[in-house]
Amino acid sequence: MIRLIEDLTEDRTAALLLQGYAWLPDARRRAGDGEAVRTRLLGRPAVALHGPGAVRFFYDESHVRRTGALPGPVLDTLFGRGAVHTLDGAEHRARKALFVARLTDPAAVASLVEHAGAAWRTAFAAPARREAVLFDEAALVLARAVRDWAGLPYDDTQVRGLARDCVAMVDGFATPGPRHLRARRARARQEEFLADAVGKARATVMSAEDTPFGAVVRHRGADGAPLDLHTAAVELLNIARPAIAVAWFVAFAGHALHRWPGTRERLREDGSGAYATAFAHEVRRFYPFVPFVGGLAARDLEWHGERIPEGALVLLDVYGQNHDPALWPGPYRFDPERFLSRPPDPDVLIPQGGGDVRTGHRCPGEDITVAVLAALSGALARQEWTVPPQDLRIPLRRVPTAPRSGFRIALRPV
Numbered sequence: 412m413i414r415l416i417e418d419l420t421e422d423r424t425a426a427l428l429l430q431g432y433a434w435l436p437d438a439r440r441r442a443g444d445g446e447a448v449r450t451r452l453l454g455r456p457a458v459a460l461h462g463p464g465a466v467r468f469f470y471d472e473s474h475v476r477r478t479g480a481l482p483g484p485v486l487d488t489l490f491g492r493g494a495v496h497t498l499d500g501a502e503h504r505a506r507k508a509l510f511v512a513r514l515t516d517p518a519a520v521a522s523l524v525e526h527a528g529a530a531w532r533t534a535f536a537a538p539a540r541r542e543a544v545l546f547d548e549a550a551l552v553l554a555r556a557v558r559d560w561a562g563l564p565y566d567d568t569q570v571r572g573l574a575r576d577c578v579a580m581v582d583g584f585a586t587p588g589p590r591h592l593r594a595r596r597a598r599a600r601q602e603e604f605l606a607d608a609v610g611k612a613r614a615t616v617m618s619a620e621d622t623p624f625g626a627v628v629r630h631r632g633a634d635g636a637p638l639d640l641h642t643a644a645v646e647l648l649n650i651a652r653p654a655i656a657v658a659w660f661v662a663f664a665g666h667a668l669h670r671w672p673g674t675r676e677r678l679r680e681d682g683s684g685a686y687a688t689a690f691a692h693e694v695r696r697f698y699p700f701v702p703f704v705g706g707l708a709a710r711d712l713e714w715h716g717e718r719i720p721e722g723a724l725v726l727l728d729v730y731g732q733n734h735d736p737a738l739w740p741g742p743y744r745f746d747p748e749r750f751l752s753r754p755p756d757p758d759v760l761i762p763q764g765g766g767d768v769r770t771g772h773r774c775p776g777e778d779i780t781v782a783v784l785a786a787l788s789g790a791l792a793r794q795e796w797t798v799p800p801q802d803l804r805i806p807l808r809r810v811p812t813a814p815r816s817g818f819r820i821a822l823r824p825v
């Protein structure tokens with residue numbers, strides 16, 4: 412049943428900003444762990460769902476639409492205006508095919524993993540290097556890897572700007588104030604750079620190159636027309652930005668290796684890569700990154716006998732589901748073993764959304780994320796480093812969050 416959690420005339424946007432990841436799970440606890448909770452957010456009635464059945468319900472396109480669902484401040488920082496995230500129906504499918512074809516092909520995934528491994532080795536090769544902030548290092552490694560893999564036209568100086576700006580876009584999307592302004596400026600800068608690059612590529616032979624960049628340059632939508640320069644830039648950033656955002660998970664992987672040293676031993680001995688993959692899944696489940704995803708009720712709906720009016724905000728509680736004791740025995744225990752005997756159920760493990768990757772809005776970068784995270788976690792486990800005193804707290808009020816120090820490592824035993 413759906414429980415009322417608070418006075419429905421009161422908008423809870425401020426509570427969300429204040430409580431961060433704890434907001435929905437907390438609301439759910441107060442509601443008595445029912446099937447869903449009702450609240451108000453962004454001036455609309457909202458209902459938050461969780462559980463595998465809710466995942467199937469939420470990702471049914473006849474139930475939840477995306478057009479008009481994402482607030483302007485999120486589009487102007489995280490995703491970009493006109494992004495694939497905001498489309499429905501035939502238009503969404505045509506645009507989504509561009510991502511799915513390029514990002515889920517096993518050879519393409521393996522190639523990006525190779526680029527990431529090479530960039531990682533270069534970054535840590537300098538013998539005089541004594542210290543690194545893992546989060547910053549990973550963002551730069553991933554920016555270089557995605558540039559080389561996707562054929563993005565950044566030189567070695569510009570790629571540092573790409574790393575910085577993509578981190579800023581993710582860091583500032585959910586918070587008003589200076590972080591948000593930084594995110595807006597970062598997006599404007601990168602959209603301008605990439606729109607210009609797409610325009611130049613269309614005028615030259617470069618557009619024929621078989622890279623993700625070339626594919627976006629040449630892509631034609633459901634109406635048969637090429638993407639306008641701005642939309643092409645937005646979608647290129649929808650490849651580069653989340654690939655760089657895997658840095659959040661790499662920093663969490665470092666945290667896990669430090670906190671549970673047994674996992675470091677297991678990763679070092681992991682010949683087949685099976686443990687590294689299980690470790691990557693557990694990092695994605697255990698650590699907080701995406702709090703929830705949302706859309707608008709496409710029509711009057713019913714969920715477990717309760718009415719959800721057309722136009723209401725429908726939220727899927729990602730963080731809550733990934734820590735639900737009904738789905739995960741000992742949800743606050745970091746335990747890669749839970750993924751060793753069988754692969755995750757795609758409706759249960761949803762750190763990157765649920766449903767079908769081709770027809771719905773599930774993240775097309777999931778295979779890439781798991782493969783790159785597994786490879787870099789293995790590389791990190793095999794390196795020699797120690798953890799100097801620092802602030803390793805991961806504040807749940809901050810969205811997105813990370814170890815406060817960025818996870819600083821000393822590269823020689825201290």
Ligand code: HEM
Binds near residue numbers: 507650779
């Ligand atoms: C850092 C790890 C990542 C996380 C936590 C993540 C999370 C997500 C989530 C929650 C969604 C939205 C699901 C929904 O709206 O229902 C999504 C969509 C998307 N992701 Fe990822 N993602 C990650 C990595 C990647 C990577 C590496 C790429 C590409 C290289 C990527 C590209 C996309 C795209 C293009 C969409 C839009 C899909 C659509 O609307 O149909 N993501 N991701």
